[in-house]
Amino acid sequence: EPEVTQTPSHQVTQMGQEVILRCVPISNHLYFYWYRQILGQKVEFLVSFYNNEISEKSEIFDDQFSVERPDGSNFTLKIRSTKLEDSAMYFCASSEGRGLGLGDQYFGPGTRLLVL
Amino acid sequence: AQSVTQLDSHVSVSEGTPVLLRCNYSSSYSPSLFWYVQHPNKGLQLLLKYTSAATLVKGINGFEAEFKKSETSFHLTKPSAHMSDAAEYFCVVRGLTGANNLFFGTGTRLTVIP
Numbered sequence: 001e002p003e004v005t006q007t008p009s010h011q012v013t014q015m016g017q018e019v020i021l022r023c024v025p026i027s028n029h030l031y032f033y034w035y036r037q038i039l040g041q042k043v044e045f046l047v048s049f050y051n052n053e054i055s056e057k058s059e060i061f062d063d064q065f066s067v068e069r070p071d072g073s074n075f076t077l078k079i080r081s082t083k084l085e086d087s088a089m090y091f092c093a094s095s096e097g098r099g100l101g102l103g104d105q106y107f108g109p110g111t112r113l114l115v116l
Numbered sequence: 117a118q119s120v121t122q123l124d125s126h127v128s129v130s131e132g133t134p135v136l137l138r139c140n141y142s143s144s145y146s147p148s149l150f151w152y153v154q155h156p157n158k159g160l161q162l163l164l165k166y167t168s169a170a171t172l173v174k175g176i177n178g179f180e181a182e183f184k185k186s187e188t189s190f191h192l193t194k195p196s197a198h199m200s201d202a203a204e205y206f207c208v209v210r211g212l213t214g215a216n217n218l219f220f221g222t223g224t225r226l227t228v229i230p
Contacts, residue, residue: 004159031216043160043206043220056217091160098216101167105218107152107160 002026004108006092012114013082021077021111023092032075033093033105034067036060043091049075082115089113118143120190120207122221130229135179135194137224139207142188148210149190150218151181155203163205166190177201202228 005024013019025032034046048055049067066078075094079086089112093105123138141147151163164175171183177200181192190207207221 033217035218035220042222045211045217045219048217056211058217093160095216103210103216104162104165105216106162109157109159 004092004094004106006090006108006111008111009109010112010114012116015084015115016081019079019082019113021079021090021092021113023075023077023094023108024073025075025092025094026096026106027073029094029096029106031055031095031098031103032067032069033095034077035091035093035107036088037091037110038085038088046077079113082113084115087113087115118147118209118211118219120149120209120219120221122205122207122224124224125222126225126227128227128229129197131199132196135192135197135201135226137192137205137207137226139190139192139221140188141190141207141209143209143212145212149181149183150208150210151175151179151190151192152206152208152220153203154206154223160206163192197226197228199228199230202226 007022032049037043047057047061064080068076089110091110092108095105096102119142121140149166152160154160164173166173166183174180179194204223206223208218211217
């Protein structure tokens with residue numbers, strides 16, 4: 001069964017450093033998403049991406065964040081200058097389309113980011 | 117605005133006994149509701165979904181959920197818990213905008229006692 005994969009599974013970085021989290025969505029999916037879950041809190045939507053541009057973003061997704069689909073398979077989340085409060089589990093998801101059925105999102109296992 | 121509330125952060129049941137994980141939703145319109153499960157070190161897996169068809173929805177691994185508009189609830193049930201059901205369960209509602217983003221509850225950790 002096809003699945004969403006994410007690398008790395010864990011990342012430790014120093015405050016102020018740039019990190020890139022990578023995701024490989026399911027191959028025939030066209031919509032891509034990033035969510036995050038700070039320890040002990042709920043999973044929060046960050047951004048959705050379709051046709052090489054951002055469809056929607058939450059207020060969390062400020063200028064420090066960017067997303068990119070650099071090639072036909074990868075979908076990346078970049079944090080330019082990490083802060084302590086960026087420490088969280090980051091989930092990538094993809095869906096074939098939007099709405100009923102096609103909009104079902106399939107999630108990767110997550111990348112746990114720790115900012116020191 | 118769309119939101120869901122999971123009423124229990126932790127539920128503990130004995131193997132073979134019924135499971136009930138509670139979720140209430142808030143939505144201006146007829147919502148699309150989901151239950152996801154997360155096993156340790158695994159991704160979020162879709163268990164089942166409600167999208168305004170049948171109010172009783174069956175999912176994988178014997179789970180089902182009933183949409184009750186009068187109670188604004190979408191509780192997850194299973195007649196008989198199995199050890200492999202131990203995991204974190206999330207009730208989720210889809211956003212109203214065309215971007216398809218999801219709003220998660222805070223999660224319920226299910227423990228199954230042998």
